[in-house]
Amino acid sequence: MTGRRWETVEVTSTYELLRGRLADAFDTFVPGADPVLRTSDHGDYQANGIMALAKQLGRAPRDVATELVARLDLGGLATVEIAGPGFLNLTLEPTLLSSQLRALVRDARLGVATSASPHTVVIDYSAPNVAKEMHVGHLRGTVIGDALARLYRFMGHTVIARNHVGDWGTPFGMLIEHLVDLGEDATAATLSIGDLDGFYRAARAKFDADDTFKDRSRRRVVALQAGDEETGRLWRVLVEQSVRYFSAVYEKLDITLAPSDVVGESYYNNMLEDVVRDLASAGLLVESDGARCVFAPGFTNREGEPLPLIVQKRDEGFGYAATDLAAVRDRVQQLHGDELLYVVGAPQAQHFEMVFSVARLARWLPEQVRCEHVIFGNVLGADRKMFKTRSGTTVKLVSLIDEAVERADATLVARGNDMALDERRALATQIARAAVKYADLSTERQRDSVFDLDRMVSFEGDTGPYLQYAHARLRSIFRRLPSAWDSEGVEFVLAHEAERSLAMGLLGFSDVVHGALTTLQPHRLCVYLFDLAQRLTSFYEACPVLTSQGALRDERLALCELTARTLALGLSLLGIEAPDQM
RNA sequence: GCGGCUGUAGCUCAGCGGAUAGAGCAUCGGUCUUCGGAACCGAGGGUCGGGGGUUCGAAUCCCUCCAGCCGCACCA
Numbered sequence: 001m002t003g004r005r006w007e008t009v010e011v012t013s014t015y016e017l018l019r020g021r022l023a024d025a026f027d028t029f030v031p032g033a034d035p036v037l038r039t040s041d042h043g044d045y046q047a048n049g050i051m052a053l054a055k056q057l058g059r060a061p062r063d064v065a066t067e068l069v070a071r072l073d074l075g076g077l078a079t080v081e082i083a084g085p086g087f088l089n090l091t092l093e094p095t096l097l098s099s100q101l102r103a104l105v106r107d108a109r110l111g112v113a114t115s116a117s118p119h120t121v122v123i124d125y126s127a128p129n130v131a132k133e134m135h136v137g138h139l140r141g142t143v144i145g146d147a148l149a150r151l152y153r154f155m156g157h158t159v160i161a162r163n164h165v166g167d168w169g170t171p172f173g174m175l176i177e178h179l180v181d182l183g184e185d186a187t188a189a190t191l192s193i194g195d196l197d198g199f200y201r202a203a204r205a206k207f208d209a210d211d212t213f214k215d216r217s218r219r220r221v222v223a224l225q226a227g228d229e230e231t232g233r234l235w236r237v238l239v240e241q242s243v244r245y246f247s248a249v250y251e252k253l254d255i256t257l258a259p260s261d262v263v264g265e266s267y268y269n270n271m272l273e274d275v276v277r278d279l280a281s282a283g284l285l286v287e288s289d290g291a292r293c294v295f296a297p298g299f300t301n302r303e304g305e306p307l308p309l310i311v312q313k314r315d316e317g318f319g320y321a322a323t324d325l326a327a328v329r330d331r332v333q334q335l336h337g338d339e340l341l342y343v344v345g346a347p348q349a350q351h352f353e354m355v356f357s358v359a360r361l362a363r364w365l366p367e368q369v370r371c372e373h374v375i376f377g378n379v380l381g382a383d384r385k386m387f388k389t390r391s392g393t394t395v396k397l398v399s400l401i402d403e404a405v406e407r408a409d410a411t412l413v414a415r416g417n418d419m420a421l422d423e424r425r426a427l428a429t430q431i432a433r434a435a436v437k438y439a440d441l442s443t444e445r446q447r448d449s450v451f452d453l454d455r456m457v458s459f460e461g462d463t464g465p466y467l468q469y470a471h472a473r474l475r476s477i478f479r480r481l482p483s484a485w486d487s488e489g490v491e492f493v494l495a496h497e498a499e500r501s502l503a504m505g506l507l508g509f510s511d512v513v514h515g516a517l518t519t520l521q522p523h524r525l526c527v528y529l530f531d532l533a534q535r536l537t538s539f540y541e542a543c544p545v546l547t548s549q550g551a552l553r554d555e556r557l558a559l560c561e562l563t564a565r566t567l568a569l570g571l572s573l574l575g576i577e578a579p580d581q582m
Numbered sequence: 583g584c585g586g587c588u589g590u591a592g593c594u595c596a597g598c599g600g601a602u603a604g605a606g607c608a609u610c611g612g613u614c615u616u617c618g619g620a621a622c623c624g625a626g627g628g629u630c631g632g633g634g635g636u637u638c639g640a641a642u643c644c645c646u647c648c649a650g651c652c653g654c655a656c657c658a
């Protein structure tokens with residue numbers, strides 16, 4: 001399995017193959033009728049569409065089923081039987097399973113075709129604040145956004161990542177003045193060791209306690225907004241240092257965001273006047289209490305009155321609504337995004353609904369451009385409240401990762417790992433990333449999720465490390481192979497139930513990848529991979545590999561190879577590495 | 583008050599309008615003198631928050647109520 005060069009083979013998913021045949025038969029009754037094909041416990045698949053079809057025809061379901069089966073040409077792919085009120089239970093023919101598996105063996109992409117209509121996707125995620133620490137709240141969106149970016153890229157789409165960092169606003173007055181007090185070198189030193197919160201808190205403390213500092217800060221904000229050169233230079237120092245720090249965190253987590261993806265709020269400053277102008281000329285802008293607003297239909301405040309999206313404040317300053325509108329406009333007009341995704345927490349749901357709604361009204365957002373707030377839920381502590389430290393402060397993302405690395409390393413040591421120290425530490429880092437990322441990805445996105453470090457770093461149960469271990473176990477088989485071996489041309493008989501079950505799992509990969517992508521739910525891929533790993537361990541237990549002989553040994557090795565590749569590819573799409581040895 | 587999200591086993595979570603609601607962890611009980619054992623198999627544990635409705639069929643769709651979290655005019 002080493003050094004093999006895979007080709008790209010067209011593989012129609014088994015599901016699609018069957019669905020096509022069924023749809024043809026259903027069409028002869030009612031054009032376009034859905035066979036409602038699902039995986040099943042009563043066979044490999046079941047089609048549930050008969051009952052609805054019979055209803056529509058006003059006939060008895062079992063009669064329709066009988067007639068439909070007579071017209072159904074499964075072409076030797078599967079056998080079918082009618083069950084219960086009119087279910088069609090389908091069992092795949094061994095020849096189909098074998099040919100499908102042989103195609104997967106040859107295909108570098110394990111049956112996942114690239115998109116027939118590649119387009120440009122702009123994904124907005126992570127978005128930390130300049131001169132502010134990254135904490136667990138940033139973790140989930142960063143991990144989910146990155147997984148989606150990887151999935152889209154894998155499908156052949158062009159991904160433009162946008163890290164919409166908070167780099168503008170009134171706090172920058174005090175931050176810059178604090179920088180001036182500290183000196184640039186000391187500031188750089190503080191920020192580069194990652195003490196962003198210390199810097200921010202110190203600035204805040206002075207601002208609250210010292211009136212002259214407060215005055216300086218206010219003047220500084222004005223200077224910043226007026227484009228004062230020296231102030232701008234100082235501001236850039238803060239931004240650059242922060243971005244450098246963010247990059248270090250991303251590297252620690254193996255997140256694909258690059259400094260060039262950082263396009264902060266300030267980037268849109270020179271577009272805000274145009275935004276206002278466009279809105280005004282579209283007749284959408286309304287002055288209310290001195291602020292310039294757009295009232296999109298369907299939004300009300302707590303008094304039941306229309307709720308405005310405030311584009312320009314009474315003091316003529318722009319709020320974040322203006323920036324977000326400018327960003328939508330920019331992403332369609334300049335970046336030519338066909339799809340805009342915003343991976344942002346649930347609390348901002350209403351804000352984005354309003355922004356998107358106004359963007360449609362203003363015709364910045366054509367109908368054919370998909371624009372979606374990819375909501376994710378809060379990260380909670382064991383007490384089901386927002387995750388905080390005992391002292392009530394937020395938890396630094398880096399210390400959390402470091403802690404996960406220590407736990408992983410401790411486990412390796414306890415298991416008697418004999419790697420060289422730096423090698424072991426590198427492995428512990430890979431495991432820790434898997435632990436943290438998988439925990440964030442494996443539950444349905446919009447649910448709140450409970451943060452539990454002990455559980456996520458565990459090598460048992462539905463965790464990242466467990467999946468990595470399943471993969472590593474497989475790789476160890478191939479290391480133990482006494483001689484060169486190639487999966488090319490292997491026949492799959494699947495005589496043992498555990499082999500067949502594993503094979504069925506392998507054949508479902510492409511469907512799941514598509515499902516995860518179209519629903520923007522990476523957790524579906526997690527559920528699949530864990531299920532595959534469970535099928536694997538059952539197989540592993542029941543079916544000796546290296547000690548079996550001849551064609552059977554080849555077949556089992558090939559199943560192992562396919563499973564290892566599927567686990568590795570699936571994990572990689574989630575942004576999780578699959579080490580060869582653990 | 584209005585709106586949004588959530589409510590499934592002790593805990594953490596899957597569940598696509600379909601047949602008997604499933605995993606993991608924890609608990610209890612087994613298996614194997616491991617090829618590769620951080621393994622496997624089994625058991626107990628459920629008014630799917632409550633109540634209506636739609637449907638041949640509802641955890642899933644609709645309505646309503648309850649509980650929790652979040653948002654609701656110039657911070658982002």
